[in-house]
Amino acid sequence: MLDYSKRKFPPFRSETRLSPASFVASRNPTICPTPAGSFSLPQHSHRNSVDGLCEARLCAQTKRTPISRSKASANAVQKAQTCYVTAYFRQPISLAHPVMSRHKKAMRILLTILALFLGISITSKADNQPNIVFVFSDDHAPHAIGAYNGWLKSVNPTPEIDELAADGMLFQNSFCTNSICGPSRAVIQTGKHSHKNGFMNNGNSFDWNQQTFPKLLKKVGYQTALYGKSHLKGHPQGYDDWMVLPGQGLYYNPDFITPEGKKRIDGHCTDVVTDLAVQWLKEKREDGKPFMLMVQHKAPHRNWMPAERHLHLYDDIEMPEPTTLFDKWEDNTLAAKYQELEVDGHMHINHDLFLDLTPDFDDDKELKTDKSAFRNLQRMSPTQVKAWRDAYGPKDEAFHKANLSGDDLVRWKYQRYAKNYLRCVKGVDESVGRLRDVLAELELDDNTVVIYSSDQGFYIGDHGWYDKRWMYEESFKMPLIVNWPGVTDGGAVNMELVQNIDYAPTFLAMAGADIPDDIQGKSLVPLLKKQQEGKFRDAVYYHYYEYPSVHMVPRHYGIRTDRYKLMKFYQFGEQWEMYDLEKDPDELTNIYETADKKLVDGMKKKLEDLRVHYDDNSHEPEYPLEKKKGFWPTFAK
Ligand SMILES: [Ca+2]
Secondary structure, three states: OOOOOOOOOOOHHHHHOOOHHHHHHOOOEEEEEEOOEEEEEEHHHHOOOOOOHHHHHHHHHHHHOHHHHHHOOHHHHHHHHHOHHHHHHHHHHHOOOOHHHHHHHHHHHHHHHHHHHHOOOOOOOOOOOOEEEEEEEOOOOHHHOHHHOOOOHHHOOOHHHHHHHHHOEEEOOEEOOOOOHHHHHHHHHHOOOHHHHOOOOOOOOOOOOOOOHHHHHHHOOOEEEEEEEOOOOOOOOOOOEEEEEOOOOOOEOOEEEEOOEEEEOOOEHHHHHHHHHHHHHHHHOOOOOOEEEEEEOOOOOOOOOOOHHHOOOOOOOOOOOOOOOOOOOOOOOHHHOOOOOEOOOOOOOOOOOOOOOOOOOOOOOOOOOOOHHHHHHOOOOHHHHHHHHHHHHHHHHHHHHHOOOHHHHHHHHHHHHHHHHHHHHHHHHHHHHHHHHHHHHOOOHHHEEEEEEEOOOOOOOHHHEOOOOOOOHHHHEOOEEEEOOOOOOOOEEEOOOEEHHHHHHHHHHHOOOOOOOOOOOOOOHHHHOOOOOOOOOOOEEEEEOOOOOOOOOOOEEEEEOOOEEEEEEOEOEOEEEEEEOOOOOOOOOOOOOOOOHHHHHHHHHHHHHHHHHOOOOOOOOOOOHHHHHHHOHHHHO
16 A cells, blocks of 8 residues: 555655655656555556566565575665565565555555545644654764765665665764764763763763663663664663673674573574564563663674675675775874874774684784784684685685785775775674564554664775774764654754764654753754754864773864864874864864964864863873874984
8 A cells, every 4th residue: 555654665766756645746646556455656666577476486485584684695685676666555465474464554654645635633742742762873884884875885785774764764874972983872861061061981881770861761660672782881771671791792603691691692683682672572572661681783883794694795896986095194293194094004904804714813913903804713613614715715815816015905995895895894784674674564653762872983994094083074973864754754853963972862852851951962853853053062072081092082172063063182282173174074174283273273263162161071191202202203212
């Protein structure tokens, strides 16, 4: 039956950016008879799929059922995407399992449309304590999501997340406050900047006794659950049910910390976490009670270990390269020259890129690098190891034969890195699709807000780097996509400056709970409801604290408006960078010295005002000369 108001449209929806209503209205309908009754389809949806039931079956089998989806070839899935609408409507014919649920849904939609025609008002449950499913990954850069239209879009890395965006609202200017795993999660829990919630760098521990949004949701009647990566140390508080990975967790056969103790679960971490969430939805969720479920993936965090079924994904394509892959940081302060996160110089060819890596790899015990992939290989099953080596063995052999050096070697490293990263992303993308399918199956999708986000962005070879930490756009931005049925228009793109301090107050506002005064973020609900008058925010504030530490990115803070960015590094004396993001989106030309003085002074004043507004008077330690010499050779000259 007619289902445009719901979810799941093929990729062209995100191109056309039409709301479901205008989508229906703009095209001539085609009448389609089915056992569930006759209904109209827009011609557009038929363009690749009028061939009939056979292809529809393929769509249904590859696209709509989690089991066959995982086994489907990339081609079949791609084909399924093009004929998705047809498959959706014809499923009652071809699939036994979801028939009843979809018939009921179809009837409900038909009644809604009839009511609209007859001018009858139907009370929407959307405003009435919606359920919240928060899918949160680790290090997933917005430019590795198709819907964000970045330079990796041609790879089609995230069809499921793109569909979520096509059904909801995508925040184009969404930022973190401190670009690193633990601190970003602490900000989300509390709605407060790092200097207020106490988790400033990954060496800190989170004080779970403080006010967090899940605790406040429980007070207004929500059932709460958390599965996957927490990275906040200690046992989570504010959740009725939880199982979290210890620290970073493992990709294969991960351990979990549970209220009952440690538990190992075999499988790939992204699938295992999704399984736990699905099991909770089906078995532990209380009927008639609103819920907030956090599904927090480890992927695509370093070291990028894809699931077995994704080991050969992208084998036959060349990844596009970022335009800044060979950036020499000529205009930046010295901070950018003395970092340690280069694909070329710092990414380890065995431990990060898996060259010749086996469970009995001859490891150099003295070598200090992230060896989690090697340790994980040692606890993989013989079948998993075989699949792993079957995938990488022949590629390693070809690499040794090619005898690469210079830029060619950098390009090879980049290709291997980007492919593994996006293979891990693929698992997360499938998790989003599967969770949405389960919500539909349980008939919860009408009143469940589905949110996709990640703790920060990431460099995928941008500026020659991997990792995060900097206030530059690639790692400062975080994806944020919200589908709130009945509230968000399909395919809406919001350009306001929003930040992870806003998540907690948003969840509280959705639930109708009071937002405590000490929360520093603002509810995004007015933006989601398109009720915002004027600018949501003039500028966002950032402060990164972890130095000296892995990757050696010095402490810095700064401010970003819709056009300019000002950054201050303070441990080596005052070092400033400023960028005009409109003229220079890649941040290659530092205009701090050359820009109009009034403009620079205006940005400095705004920065100081924001530091006062957020009450950040945290210490700015400048190093003594001896220490500066040790870290930056320039000072030794
Ligand atoms: Ca992270």
